Amino acid sequence: MIRRAILKAVAVPGYQVPFGSREMPLPPGWGTGGLQVTASILGRDDRLKVIDQGADDTTNAVSIRDFFAKVADVTTTERTAEATIIQTRHRIPERALTEDQIIVFQVPQPEPLRRFIPEETVARKIHAFARYGIMYVRLYEDISQLGQVAMSSDYPVIVNGRYLASPSPIPKFDNPKLHRSRALAIFGAGRERRIHAIPPFTDVKSLDFADYPFTVQRFEACCSLCGAQDSYLDEILLDDRGRRAFVCSDTAYCAERRGERTEA
Amino acid sequence: MITSIKGGEAAIAASHRLLAKRRRGNPAVADIGVNQIREQLSLAVDRVMSEGSLYDPALAALAIKQAEGDLTEAIYLLRAFRTTLARFGYAEPIDTAAMVVRRRIATTHKDVPGGQLLGPTYDYTHRILDVALLGEAGSDDLSDLVDGGDGTNEGDSSDPAPDAVALALTRDCGVLARADLVEEPRSDGEEKVADITRDPVVFPSRRDERLQALARGDEGFLMGLCYSSMRGYGRNHPFVAELRYGDAAVVLTIPELDIPVGIGTLRVTECQTVHLTTGDGSLPPRYTRGYGLVFGHGERKALSMAIVDRSLRSAELGERVAYPAQDDEFVLSHSDSVAASGLVQHLKLPHYVDFQAEMQMLDQMRAEHAARREKPSSETIPELDRTPEVDCAD
Numbered sequence: 020m021i022r023r024a025i026l027k028a029v030a031v032p033g034y035q036v037p038f039g040s041r042e043m044p045l046p047p048g049w050g051t052g053g054l055q056v057t058a059s060i061l062g063r064d065d066r067l068k069v070i071d072q073g074a075d076d077t078t079n080a081v082s083i084r085d086f087f088a089k090v091a092d093v094t095t096t097e098r099t100a101e102a103t104i105i106q107t108r109h110r111i112p113e114r115a116l117t118e119d120q121i122i123v124f125q126v127p128q129p130e131p132l133r134r135f136i137p138e139e140t141v142a143r144k145i146h147a148f149a150r151y152g153i154m155y156v157r158l159y160e161d162i163s164q165l166g167q168v169a170m171s172s173d174y175p176v177i178v179n180g181r182y183l184a185s186p187s188p189i190p191k192f193d194n195p196k197l198h199r200s201r202a203l204a205i206f207g208a209g210r211e212r213r214i215h216a217i218p219p220f221t222d223v224k225s226l227d228f229a230d231y232p233f234t235v236q237r238f239e240a241c242c243s244l245c246g247a248q249d250s251y252l253d254e255i256l257l258d259d260r261g262r263r264a265f266v267c268s269d270t271a272y273c274a275e276r277r278g279e280r281t282e283a
Numbered sequence: 284m285i286t287s288i289k290g291g292e293a294a295i296a297a298s299h300r301l302l303a304k305r306r307r308g309n310p311a312v313a314d315i316g317v318n319q320i321r322e323q324l325s326l327a328v329d330r331v332m333s334e335g336s337l338y339d340p341a342l343a344a345l346a347i348k349q350a351e352g353d354l355t356e357a358i359y360l361l362r363a364f365r366t367t368l369a370r371f372g373y374a375e376p377i378d379t380a381a382m383v384v385r386r387r388i389a390t391t392h393k394d395v396p397g398g399q400l401l402g403p404t405y406d407y408t409h410r411i412l413d414v415a416l417l418g419e420a421g422s423d424d425l426s427d428l429v430d431g432g433d434g435t436n437e438g439d440s441s442d443p444a445p446d447a448v449a450l451a452l453t454r455d456c457g458v459l460a461r462a463d464l465v466e467e468p469r470s471d472g473e474e475k476v477a478d479i480t481r482d483p484v485v486f487p488s489r490r491d492e493r494l495q496a497l498a499r500g501d502e503g504f505l506m507g508l509c510y511s512s513m514r515g516y517g518r519n520h521p522f523v524a525e526l527r528y529g530d531a532a533v534v535l536t537i538p539e540l541d542i543p544v545g546i547g548t549l550r551v552t553e554c555q556t557v558h559l560t561t562g563d564g565s566l567p568p569r570y571t572r573g574y575g576l577v578f579g580h581g582e583r584k585a586l587s588m589a590i591v592d593r594s595l596r597s598a599e600l601g602e603r604v605a606y607p608a609q610d611d612e613f614v615l616s617h618s619d620s621v622a623a624s625g626l627v628q629h630l631k632l633p634h635y636v637d638f639q640a641e642m643q644m645l646d647q648m649r650a651e652h653a654a655r656r657e658k659p660s661s662e663t664i665p666e667l668d669r670t671p672e673v674d675c676a677d
Contacts, residue, residue: 044409137515
């Protein structure tokens with residue numbers, strides 16, 4: 020059932036396919052969509068990497084990785100290049116993905132229109148007619164009132180020139196990585212019971228205006244561990260007086276740059 | 284045969300005996316002790332204390348036993364007892380900065396001053412039934428974690444436990460300390476804090492009244508409202524800036540002595556959320572706060588409370604109030620499980636007098652409806668361009 024939903028999602032890029040989400044050994048909202056997608060595509064020869072906020076060592080990532088190691092007896096890895104399946108929450112790894120990889124997103128809210136249209140029935144009609152003017156109005160209002168679009172993550176995209184889609188709450192920094200990505204991206208929203216996908220080499224355009232182009236976050240700092248200037252950074256609060264430091268959110272990328280061999 | 288729902292004394296007495304029999308269950312199975320409930324169903328005890336507004340683990344456990352585990356009923360039992368107690372004073376606001384922290388997370392940053400402390404949580408357990416618990420006790424040796432040395436668990440907060448970590452936290456840690464980004468907390472002020480158990484809430488409500496009502500509010504209802512506001516019915520995107528669970532001292536100034544005296548500790552869960560607020564242009568865009576505090580370990584409730592608290596500040600912050608979770612009257616009037624349960628369940632009381640009255644009216648209306656239908660329709664439907672005739676003489 021989930022595999023059929025995935026096939027349909029791949030066949031209609033960006034379209035949200037309803038599926039009968041099941042109760043998982045995690046609470047809905049903690050990655051049950053990703054868990055179900057991963058479980059349905061995982062094979063004997065796969066190597067699974069699980070990240071949360073970019074990191075392999077955060078509690079939820081550790082918990083999900085342990086779960087698959089236990090119930091599926093699958094090989095796990097922290098190294099992006101070695102993984103065949105990467106389940107992620109909130110980040111796309113810094114290292115470019117390949118055509119041999121699948122990235123599975125845990126999605127809290129697959130409906131990009133939910134921000135201002137709470138009713139599912141209305142949102143479905145808008146998708147059917149591809150009348151996304153309301154989203155552009157939202158962007159316009161933000162720019163005119165606040166000087167910029169007040170969406171820093173889960174920044175809406177148009178997939179394959181047709182469907183408006185939510186890239187899940189990745190920072191918009193990661194949006195360009197979706198454009199013509201070599202890896203298949205599957206988005207599983209367990210609580211909301213939807214799966215959508217972006218097949219490899221598909222056009223993904225972040226919404227913008229000709230005279231107000233889409234831009235990503237830029238950091239003044241670099242990683243205080245590896246010195247990277249091109250990665251997304253986590254702020255570390257050093258004290259309550261405002262002293263801060265920044266480190267790579269992608270722990271595997273940071274470790275690799277520092278020449279560390281992480282455990283396979 | 285004529286049956287009646289009149290309850291004679293005998294019927295009520297028999298009903299109570301049946302209830303007692305069911306409460307006891309199979310007599311071959313050992314009777315459950317109040318201490319067992321207090322120690323082993325401590326999260327249920329915490330919820331009953333919290334929504335029952337009375338910090339007494341033993342009485343809350345008793346209420347749970349008496350109510351056969353029906354928590355709403357247990358909350359009612361506890362509140363009914365509470366209202367008989369003399370009010371001999373008001374404690375100082377508890378200082379949660381001085382809390383002996385058992386669990387503490389802040390999800391806005393990977394690392395925060397004071398550190399993250401996972402503590403006891405189901406969050407990272409895999410929800411797979413543990414058949415080992417079918418047996419008597421778990422086989423893990425937990426003696427290195429024994430609280431207080433006397434084997435008592437969450438119910439007894441008299442002694443800071445060795446497994447708790449006394450962290451030097453400030454009230455506003457992490458991102459909350461960023462006064463440039465996050466709105467200032469309200470000052471304690473000298474104004475007398477409302478007591479909604481004595482004075483009714485009037486609308487529009489004040490925040491102290493709202494926080495009290497939310498603390499007593501039904502967890503499920505508040506969570507549902509909080510969920511609705513997160514899913515889109517009142518766009519509300521929170522971050523957990525601080526979630527603490529631990530023991531806080533209660534200090535009371537005793538009039539006869541006129542000095543503040545520590546009279547015990549409360550185990551509480553405190554939650555502070557921050558919400559991106561662009562506002563109406565009068566203030567710079569910033570994070571605004573939501574606040575939740577409950578007795579015992581109740582993270583789901585404390586979080587829901589904080590998010591609904593922020594949601595109810597919509598009007599104050601210049602947001603359009605369009606959805607239930609933003610409407611103080613809607614939320615506060617319907618969040619109390621004892622009140623809600625009472626009205627819903629009163630439907631089981633006899634209603635034959637008012638039902639009879641309604642049925643008579645219905646018969647009359649049906650007769651008039653039938654009479655209208657018998658006449659040709661052209662005469663009964665008034666023309667749009669004609670003022671309806673009013674014929675009082677008929």
